[in-house]
Structure formats: structure tokens, C-alpha cells
Amino acid sequence: MANMTHPMLTKHRDLLDRALQAIGERGYWSAYPESPSPRVYGETAADEGKARFESYLGADFPLDQPGSQGVVATERSPYGIALDVRYPRADAGALVAAARAAQPAWRDAGPAVRAGVCLEILAKLSADSFTMANAVQFTTGQGFMMAFQAGAPHALDRALEAIAYAYSEMTRTPGTAHWEKPQGKHDPLVLTKTFHVVPRGVALVIGCNTFPTWNSYPGLFASLVTGNPVIVKPHPGAVLPLAITVRHAREVLAEAGFDPNLVTLAAEDPGDKVASALAVDPAVRIVDFTGGTAYGDWLEENARQAQVYTEKAGVNTVIIDSTDDLKGLARNLGFTLALYSGQMCTTTQNILIPAGGIDTPEGKVSFEEVAGAITASVAKLTGDAARAVDLTGAIVNDAVLDRLARAEKLGEVLLASQPLEHPVYPDAVVRTPLIVKLSAGDSDVYGEEWFGPIAFIVATADTAESIRIFRDVVSARGALTAGVYSTSEEVLDEVERAAQDVYTHLSVNLTGGVFVNQSAAFSDFHASGGNPAANSALTDGAYVANRFRVVQSRRHTAREEA
Secondary structure, three states: OOOOOOHHHHHHHHHHHHHHHHHHHOOOOOOOOOOOOHHHHOOOHHHHHHHHHHHHOOOEOOOOOOOOOOEEOOOOOOOOOOOOOEEEEOOHHHHHHHHHHHHHHHHHHOHHHHHHHHHHHHHHHHHOHHHHHHHHHHHHOOOHHHHHHHHOHHHHHHHHHHHHHHHHHHOOOOOEEEEEEEEOOEEEEEEEEEEEEEEOOEEEEEOOOOOOOOOOHHHHHHHHHOOOOEEEEOOOOOOHHHHHHHHHHHHHHHHOOOOHHHEEEOEOOHHHOHHHHHHOOOOEEEEEEEOOHHHHHHHHHHOOOOEEEEEOOOOOEEEEOEOOOHHHHHHHHHHHHHHHHHOOOOOOOEEEEEOOOEEEOOEEEOHHHHHHHHHHHHHHHHOOHHHHHHHHOOOOOHHHHHHHHHHOOOOEEEEOOOEOOOOOOOOOOOEOOEEEEEEOOOHHHHOOOOOOOEEEEEEEOOHHHHHHHHHHHHHHHOOOEEEEEOOOHHHHHHHHHHHHHOOOEEEEOOOOOOOOOOOOOOOOOEOOOOEOOEOOOEOOHHHHHOOEEEEEEEEEOOOOOO
């Protein structure tokens, strides 16, 4: 393992050490401020970021990389504004060849130098947070505050977390070791052993439409810091956030003395099928994917030469058994369902409630009253369009609208989805959440994922049946999150055991400012890798350790003369 130094490593050494401490403690820590306050980022940062974003619109994106075959412009904003950014159309073979040529010097630089350069990339991205916030907002449909937080500081925290885990794994083995085995009366056997961190090869990151940076940064930086060049293939609907990322990465790599082709952008026309071509290329040895189950399954089955990390779809569930704060429960779940119109992989879909009602300090509350409290909370949050749109954002694509139209016919509608008029962007496509009542026998409906502003309140025979349904559905379809409300320690323990059995992270009795669909870097794991929703976790040791191998060499060592 090389022990080189580099000015960028020196600059960011304290940050790396603090991140290494954070992943061991798992308490609250964040390296990048989540408040877009002028006091934090500077008085002019917001205006300058918006201006930089607008400078990209209707123009050729400034990215000089090999093998471009014309340009593509595929993005359509959920807010109805014209984007028309033109990106270099990828030549998959040229990108792979350039990546392979760039790799040897990056490999030889060693873990510490690579970490320093990656941290400098994060610093550049952090300084451009307002540009990124606008890019994320207008390609994904997120509200501005979510786009700022999830698209910039929270995504950067997840990237830093991945870098810290990777650095810890790469440096677990010493670079060299002295080996001496006694041989009795004879001279000992003496060897010098050298251990090299060797990257697997070219890495491919396939981005998603809804959280292009938050979901892509862990894989991108975990692969890059472990020595692998990375080809970033954005979703055609959300290219700009990752194009900005690639541009900053290439600039920093060049500044650090490395080949910028260590990070390239693979923008495509949807018909090009660049992701599939790259995923099975023999030189591509790592694939990171976030998106639908069908394509994730295809990657796992067909990209045999690569280590494939997927986050796919799941059926997130909340079990309501009893509560000592029905109003807090309703407020919390209402916010969960309304946030970004349910277009989060962690949003609750199924809410399981006994048909006979639940116990509260005020006595038994009927199923209808519990369901009514939840629907009333959503209705209140979305009742004022001018305020609601900041919470709901806009609908990311037509597939969500089609799914919403089908879901309206699946059962008794407890809360109808309504279009909202955006006060600033009149062409924005905004819909409030739909809530449908189902019975326990409707497993053909609630047993599938319905991504978008769609929730099912399911009447079960009792809490025992709710737990059984949770086990069955998640075992079959997976889940990223689960929640439970109960005043019974016995019930809480049983649900926690069930969550462990189906490898799903559990939130218990959330009634305040923490929500089941939120995940904090350095403390919360995102996905577990143990059920069909995902085969990996953001971020643990398993997520990074197989992006490189340790290759050793041994040499005889001459004994020093006495």
C-alpha cells in the first residue's frame, strides 16, 4: 500500500479523521450544513447558485470528455419549465477505454491520497450547493428545501460516510510486514511482505430520477476512493445534478495531477441502452444501481462479471397496535405520506390497523377514527396549495400519474388525490396523496409496491395478523423501512423480532420531528441488504470492502550482520 502524501490529503485530514470517528460512534454528526441560510453559505450564495443553474439551461453542458457522439437533451421538468440542457452523447466503448487508461496512476497513489482528492471533490460540490439544489429541484420535482438538503449536504454526508468506511477497510491491513519464523538451531525464515490495495476495475453508477445525488454518491465515491474509475450513467430525466458532479470531479482530479477520465458522464437517449451495454462489458467490474425491481433483477442476473449493488423497490409498512398520542401519530404519518408526494423509497405504503380499533389513554378508538385522524392530517397539510407545494413538490414523471389513476379504483377511497396549482410554476404537475382502505384479504394489491402518493390503510383481524402480513409481504417483496405504534412492550419486542427476521429497519412510536422515511448519515443505515428491496446497505463495511482486493508479495529478507 502506497503511503504517499498530497496537499489535498493534508487539507482534509481532520475531516477524514472526524468521519472515521463518526462511523464508529453512530451518534449525530454532519459535516455539511443543512440550512441554506446566508449566514452559513454567504449572502450571495443563493443568487449565484441560481444564476449558475440558469446558465446551463438551453445550452451545451460544458464537459470535455472522450468519445462523444453528438448531444442529447432528455430532461423534462416536473415544474413545467424548459430545461433543454444538451449533454455529450456517450460512446460506451470510448468511456471504458479512457477509464482503463486512467486507472494505474490512481491505483498507485494509494488510499490516503485518493481519500484526500475525493474529499476535495466534496468540498467543491459543497461550495456549489445552491446550484445543485436548483438542478435537483427542477429535474426531480422535489421542493426547494428538500432539494437543497437531500441533493447537497445530506448527499455529501453519505459520500463522506462511504469514503470513511472505504478508507477504514483499505487501511485495515498494513502496507508492509516483517515476517520471521524461528527454525530452532537454524537461521529463521525471514520475509518482507507487501500488501497492495488493488481496485476491481471500471465502476458503473446508474442514477435514479428522484434522488440523483443522494442515491448515487455513496457508490460513486466508494468506488473512486478504492481506486476504481467511475462511469456515471444518469437517469435521462435527471441528468444535470450528476453532470455538475462529474464536472467538479474532473476539475479536481486534473488539479490534483490525475487523469480526469477517472470520472466520466454517460448521458444517453433512452433508446441507446447504454446502461445495459456498460453493465455487461467485461471491463466493468462494479455496478451500483438505484431504481425499479425489474431492471435491478436484470443487472443481478446478467452483469455476472461485476460486483452488483442494488437498491430496488419495497413495500414499507407501519403497524398500529395502540398509542398514547393519537394526534402525534397522525401528524407524523401525515407528514410522512405528504413529503415529496410519497416519491421516496422509504415512504410508508401500508398502514395496518386492527378492524376493531386500538387502545388509547382515552379508551378504545375505532378503526374509522384512527384512519380518519391520519387522512385529516394529510388533508390539513395539503389544504393550502401555496404552502403545500413546498412539502409535496411535483410529480416526477407520467408513470406515477398512471399508477395513481389505477390505485383510485382499488378500494374505498378515504382521501382522494387532488391536483394543486403551484403559485410560481403554473405548469407544475402537483398531486396530493391518495389514501385507500383495503382489507387483509387484498394482498394482491398491498403486496405490491405502488410508488408515488399512494397509501393503503388495511383493516386486519388484530395486531397478530398485522405482524404476519408484515412478515409475509416484506419477505416476498422487501422493504427499506418499517414502523410500529404500541404502548405494549411485548408487542414492540415482537415487531422488533419480526423486523430482524425480514432485515428491515424499524422506527418505534414516532410522534415528533423524526419521520420513518428519513435517514441520517453516520448513524442510520439505509437499507440492510437482507431482503428483496436491496442487496446492500448505505453504508457498512460490506458495501465498500469488495470494491478492491488485497494482493500481496513476499521477498526474502537478508539478516543483518551481527
